């Protein structure tokens with residue numbers, strides 16, 4: 349998964365371009381920057397790679413989600429449907445805007461279950477936010493149909509599935525807006541960074557202004573720019589963008605290694621009776637950053653996870669009891685523990701998450717293990733890992 353495993357000359361060269369001029373900011377200082385515009389260059393290249401009209405770089409994946417929601421006009425009391433299995437950034441970005449996260453069950457795609465989504469729609473629902481967890485995607489066609497029928501926005505969180513496709517389109521480009529993270533453990537990294545992509549000119553303009561204090565970016569005198577609406581600072585720095593530009597050039601190479609390593613591990617696991625794999629919706633291709641598999645029962649899954657650790661296989665995750673990715677670990681959200689008072693709309697409208705039935709999600713997550721796919725493994729390491737995983741799983745099944 350992580351691009352940090354393969355770091356080198358190209359990243360150094362891009363960063364040096366920026367250090368030589370000393371202009372660490374992405375805007376302005378035209379005469380001093382030796383014509384280096386790393387953030388702009390990254391945006392152009394990323395939009396092209398993602399077959400989208402626009403890309404807005406920002407400071408993180410979490411900011412990307414926040415900026416995407418804000419650019420589409422999501423605000424106080426608007427309900428955003430999100431899955432029970434995701435990263436905490438999903439509800440953080442929603443709450444940041446005073447909007448209300450509505451948590452909904454997942455299915456065997458490990459992403460939003462379209463039937464559960466339908467049941468969660470109310471007159472206040474504005475957006476459906478599928479999260480393409482662990483390298484593969486939600487059933488986007490079904491979700492898009494629901495959005496079309498109910499006049500809702502489809503916002504894809506593609507932070508963990510960059511490079512995957514659905515219906516021939518890059519993940520993130522299928523919905524109205526798509527978000528990416530380039531934090532340190534993502535497939536390509538720039539230290540900290542994120543991106544929003546869209547084909548909607550208005551959202552693109554809003555995102556451009558919103559992530560930079562509302563600056564309208566007209567002319568080339570920053571001090572004279574006006575601000576048509578309130579914004580914030582979610583800018584990326586030119587240094588981070590430089591690293592990202594180098595990594596973006598290597599994305600397809602990383603994906604090819606990932607796929608090859610994934611296929612070796614998956615082939616080995618396929619020979620173990622009782623192991624089944626996460627469903628990839630028809631028309632989808634994973635980005636192969638994880639191999640995700642199910643065991644027959646929760647009890648066997650706990651044992652298998654232990655056996656994998658004992659035999660020395662690292663990077664196998666049992667999300668069901670993980671603090672960051674599944675609702676079981678989100679006591680702070682369930683109890684609405686925040687430093688300051690949350691908006692009235694959030695306090696009044698949010699589900700009572702301590703007493704909501706997510707047994708459908710539990711039944712899936714309790715049986716799911718994900719193995720990280722590294723791109724720095726040698727062929728020998730992949731073979732040995734596959735063999736060990738097979739042994740560990742056979743020992744409990």
Ligand SMILES: *Cc1c(COP(=O)(O)O)cnc(C)c1O
Pocket residue numbers: 408409410411434435437438479481505507508529530531540541542
């Ligand atoms: C990493 C991640 C994010 C947030 O990205 P940051 O850059 O770390 O803020 C959001 N959603 C998902 C699914 C992620 O994995």
